[in-house]
Amino acid sequence: xxxxxxxxxxxxxxxxxxxxxxxxxxxxxxxxxxxxxxxxxxxxxxxxxxxxxxxxxxxxxxxxxxxxxxxxxxxxxxxxxxxxxxxxxxxxxxxxxxxxxxxxxxxxxxxxxxxxxxxxxxxxxxxxxxxxxxxxxxxxxxxxxxxxxxxxxxxxxxxxxxxxxxxxxxxxxxxxxxxxxxxxxxxxxxxxxxxxxxxxxxxxxxxxxxxxxxxxxxxxxxxxxxxxxxxxxxxxxxxxxxxxxxxx
Numbered sequence: 565x566x567x568x569x570x571x572x573x574x575x576x577x578x579x580x581x582x583x584x585x586x587x588x589x590x591x592x593x594x595x596x597x598x599x600x601x602x603x604x605x606x607x608x609x610x611x612x613x614x615x616x617x618x619x620x621x622x623x624x625x626x627x628x629x630x631x632x633x634x635x636x637x638x639x640x641x642x643x644x645x646x647x648x649x650x651x652x653x654x655x656x657x658x659x660x661x662x663x664x665x666x667x668x669x670x671x672x673x674x675x676x677x678x679x680x681x682x683x684x685x686x687x688x689x690x691x692x693x694x695x696x697x698x699x700x701x702x703x704x705x706x707x708x709x710x711x712x713x714x715x716x717x718x719x720x721x722x723x724x725x726x727x728x729x730x731x732x733x734x735x736x737x738x739x740x741x742x743x744x745x746x747x748x749x750x751x752x753x754x755x756x757x758x759x760x761x762x763x764x765x766x767x768x769x770x771x772x773x774x775x776x777x778x779x780x781x782x783x784x785x786x787x788x789x790x791x792x793x794x795x796x797x798x799x800x801x802x803x804x805x806x807x808x809x810x811x812x
Contacts, residue, residue, distance in 0.1 A: 565619030566619060566671065566675075567613060567620065567621045567622070567673065568610075568622050568624055568668060569603070569607050569624070569643065570603070570624055570677070570690065571600065571603040571635070572603055572626070572631075573597050573634040574599075574684045575684060577598075577601070579595050582781070583779045583781065587778055587779060587780070588777065599634045600634075600679050600682045601741075602679025602683070603678065604637075606677035606739040607623065607638045607643060607746065608641070608745070609677050609739055613675060613711060620644045622646065623635055624648075624664055624668075628651065628652050636757040637749065639753065640753040641746070641747060642747070646762035646763070648762040648763065648765065649664065650765065651769075653767075654776075656685075656773060657685070658772070660690065662697060662768070663769030665697035668694075673734060674734050675711075675733065676698075676734075676736045677736075677737050677739060678690055678736065679738065679739055680704070680705050680740045681738075688704075691704055691737070695735070701716075701731040703716065703735060705739075705740040706737050706740060707740050708743065714732050714733040715732055716730065716731050717730050720740075
């Protein structure tokens with residue numbers, strides 16, 4: 565089985581993000597970049613499919629040379645090969661999807677796993693873009709995945725319950741938290757990640773369709789207000805919630 569996983573590099577979720585001087589990008593000083601957590605789930609699912617059905621797992625990522633650390637993490641988890649689509653420019657979801665699709669059109673994948681979204685842009689569009697460009701099936705935000713032959717049965721979380729979706733290979737599947745628990749890299753995998761060099765490919769995704777025009781920090785929270793310490797404060801509290809906060 566020919567399995568691909570699309571991975572991206574994002575700032576650590578514990579990082580305190582600050583806008584850069586240009587007002588459009590983040591200040592990368594002292595920022596720790598990691599493998600996108602949802603993509604980590606995607607790598608794990610790809611490895612489980614390989615273990616159950618055989619085949620090969622290839623990770624693919626778009627970005628400058630710093631994304632090599634992200635690629636190495638996926639290889640250390642157990643991926644067999646990697647493709648680095650190299651670009652120095654910031655690209656949006658559709659542009660990245662076009663570049664990845666150019667690679668996959670000739671690779672003939674059976675399955676392509678992605679994360680639900682990247683935790684920096686949170687657009688959640690990449691998997692759908694990619695499936696449309698490849699003209700294959702797509703299942704988004706899967707929390708359960710079963711493969712029998714060429715038949716996929718998956719579950720998606722929806723408001724108030726779960727939705728069961730069935731389709732067939734080839735397909736793109738985006739992975740949601742709860743689908744699995746990603747494994748830790750092994751010593752053997754870490755050593756392999758130092759020797760397996762990703763295939764480097766020129767970026768061919770074209771211009772982005774969207775651009776960040778301004779990046780600003782959210783306003784500081786106003787100071788709290790104490791209206792009383794006993795039951796006599798209830799009337800004042802209700803009045804503030806109704807007339808000032810306008811939540812009731």
